[in-house]
Amino acid sequence: MTKADIVSALEEIAVLLELRGENPFKIRAYQTGARALETMEEDLDALLEADELGKVPGIGSALIEKIATLRTGGELPFLESLRDSVEPGLIEILEIPGLGAKRVRKMHEALGVDSIEALQAACESGAVAGIKGFGAKTAEKILSGIEQRAAYAKRHLWWQADAVARPILEGLRSLPQVKRAEIAGSLRRLKETVGDLDFVVAASEVEPVMEWFVSQAAVESVTAQGVTKSSVRFAGGLQADLRVVPEEQFAFALHHFTGSKEHNVALRQRALARGYSLSEWGLTQKDDAEAGPTGHGIENEAGLFEFLGLAEIPPELREGVGELEAAEGGALPDLLEPEMVKGVFHNHTDASDGRDTLEAMAAAAKELGFDYLGLADHSKASFQANGLDDVRVLKQLEKVRAYNASGSGGAHLFAGIECDILKDGSLDLEDATLAALDYVVVSVHSAFGIGEAEMTARVIRAIEHPSTTILGHPTGRLLLRREAYAIDLAKVIDAAIANGVIIEINANPQRLDLDWRMWRRAAERGLHCAINPDAHSTKGLEYYRAGVNIARKGWLPAAQILNCRDLAGVKRWLKERR
DNA sequence: GCCGTTTTCGGCCCGACTGTTTTCAGTCG
Structure with missing residues (x-):
């Protein structure tokens, strides 16, 4: 098996474990392991040969054994029996937006739903709405998700997504209430493909900004609209999220929504080790949780990194691949312009x-x-x-x-x-x-x-x-x-x-x-x-x-x-x- | 399943929004 195949196998294990309702941390361990293997730059065979795969963070003894077996073309009884224990149709159902493992399982247990077709029928007959914890709106959302799932699941090339995002950013910046506005997410991290667009705005007033955002001409539907967040979908399935925050929280929100998830987890762990809980709202001193998160006078991302003893990490390096260590040791690269x-x-x-x-x-x-x-x-x-x-x-x-x-x-x-x-x-x-x-x-x-x-x-x-x-x-x-x-x-x-x-x-x-x-x-x-x-x-x-x-x-x-x-x-x- | 300058056991990031509920579970990022 190639490295990419092994990564897929680990991801599949995580999905199957999820559908079985197993320990969420175990599931995460497989996801982390798959990700670690994918982004690892060393030669897999060389590491296996030298018995050094365990040095890669996120890969432990259980995963080493499974990776080694798969690499040499062996069968994985663990994966085979997992496959046998989960209805294959459930995996596809899981891809519908708004449906996670728990609800998929619940529908399977209550109604025997084991395929997209069965799910559609169960929604239309009202059976889904009758399950405890489900309702008419849920069934409706599922039906629309089924209809559009190909378009919704699609990722988009960075180049094309960037072309869509630029004018929206300019539009936001031109609003009188907007003090600061940036693109966040994988687009800002310059990932090769982008799932959705994220905008972070600091504004004196929330409502007019949200209103402008959800009423753009290209918006096909508004999928969420709250006090700090709105989500819209454009024709073609591209989704865009807008968060509006007070100015003193802008740096934290921008950093949070830029990600990556792995980078954020690592940075939050670093904050915890220094006595602070970090969130998109600010830093909370651990022994003073009553006080809640505050900005500590931090005005931009550089200030946040500095607070945590790090050089500023450019967004495109925030992938959880050792950038914190480099930022601590003064080893961040000079990037090409x-x-x-x-x-x-x-x-x-x-x-x-x-x-x-x-x-x-x-x-x-x-x-x-x-x-x-x-x-x-x-x-x-x-x-x-x-x-x-x-x-x-x-x-x-x-x-x-x-x-x-x-x-x-x-x-x-x-x-x-x-x-x-x-x-x-x-x-x-x-x-x-x-x-x-x-x-x-x-x-x-x-x-x-x-x-x-x-x-x-x-x-x-x-x-x-x-x-x-x-x-x-x-x-x-x-x-x-x-x-x-x-x-x-x-x-x-x-x-x-x-x-x-x-x-x-x-x-x-x-x-x-x-x-x-x-x-x-x-x-x-x-x-x-x-x-x-x-x-x-x-x-x-x-x-x-x-x-x-x-x-x-x-x-x-x-x-x-x-x-x-x-x-x-x-x-x-x-x-x-x- | 992984990991360890407070831990080899007991933790594991944090919060918003929705739809279903009368206080919360599920999902998402």
Whole structure:
């Protein structure tokens, strides 16, 4: 089983335990364990081999045993018997918003509800409303949840969610009652996908702000409206929450609703150890609970962190992966800023499947403030993308050289290629062609299903090709659409480091590949990075900002990002490399 | 099930909103 499969198995165990009504802390332990395994940057096999998996916080002896069994392809009797003891239909029912394990169990016990269809019938017949603790409104909500569940369960790409959120934030800030307003949640943490939008506002008056929020033109339904919180749903299923708090609580609320959950738990534990209970309302001194939470004069998040003896942790690092320890020890990274990016590699023109010409791309790059632009059209194996054969590649190379010599005013062009990694790991163009170019991006675009060992060997062979400069979108995932292919990234990263090959952050909002979770450890081991928008039009160049987000989230130091070098620096680097 | 400068046993983050209730359970984040 791959690591991702094991993570799913642990998550499944947690869900099944929940449906059985078992100890909530045990359930949480499995959720924590799954999360720890998922975000762990070390190589799983190496840790198992060295008997060091237990050093990962959240993974103890019981989980080690189960993870080891699953990794070696064994059956897990514990999971099998859990599956046998829970009606499979209940898991699906659990996904309906507003229904948790307890109510799902209650309906199962009282009415024998064991599928979405049975649930719908039971709601329509009035049977659900008759259960003690349930009522007509509950049944109604369940029915609407069933109807819309596909749309409600959907997550959204960060890039798209951000585009929805920006104007709402501006709208909030323009209200006369609003003193401060920020986006919170996973959007603020720059997660690759976003479940819903969270806004936190400090205002002199609550009601007009809430009113403005719930009556926005795009709102389809209002799902909650209280004294401090309102929730709305837009067409398409995206949900947005607004919290309005007094100004002295703004820093606490903003921090709380930014999360992550894991980060908040860790910070609250730290507060408890120092004699304070921390909540979105403030800090309560433990031996003076009567007094209630107060702001302690804290005006912003930096003040909150300082109060707890920490440097300010940027939102994108708040994932519960050791950021508190780093903030305590002065080891937080200096994060990449968009202005530090001097150019990008891996972009397409109308020579293959891009929409715009070489000249238009160079001009657009200049417009964005770039000094240089790398062109990497597809190679011939990507037939569907009008990939270039050796002759066309060399022709484009001439065109690039001529453009650079013409003094046209656009960004300096580097002549590259996105060369297909064929099924056996060989490259799609002649060695002489590849050697003539400024750089070579190698990518997998075919035979995704060949299995982990074969895929790993295939990609490593491509990395070892003397002309390879950059590995493109190393897992092939399309967020919310297609899973990554099976590949041992730890081995691929090792090979890249050993061969001086860069791995890209493919900044297309649907890819964001290599994932931020991998970068911190990989960079510590010496891996270098290139941020590449994989632009297929002039507009697509703007995606580089999504790549900057991922670099920040991955703790990547600028010194290891090729795009941070100036034109002369990149020329020098490529020359030394080739 | 995990974890330990107050603990190897007994804790495990904290609060808002809803719908059902006459004080609270369930869900969510």
